[in-house]
Amino acid sequence: MKDEVQRTMTADEMPEKWVNLEDIADYLSVSNDTIRNWIKDGKLPYYKAGKRYKFKISEVDEWLRKGKITE
Template identity: 75%
Template sequence: MFTESEKWVNLEDIALHLSVSKDTIRAWIKKGTIPYTRAGKQYKFKISEVDEYLRKGKLADDRYTDV
């Protein structure tokens, strides 16, 4: 049975989804507070995983938000 899997999005897409800058996403990556994977030199994200982190409050750090 075929089930459609969630697509990976890039850094720009996840920044738009969260309404933050790309620099904020990079800071979260460096700090290890956002789930991601690497595909070569690119960062890839699953929106559902990032949303779950957000719901759990794991991205709540005022020093790195610009909203």
């Protein structure tokens, strides 16, 4: 029988957690209404799950780095 080595996943290997509108507003230190306006204006990457908005923080961070979110 072979010896099996068990290892844990690193943070880079873990799937990214989805966050909701309230979480992303808190993360960016803006109001929920500001997030809704950015969504409406196409200034923020988002996904819809039913009636809820979902976000990946890595995508939002990338938009910030590229200067695509401006008030």
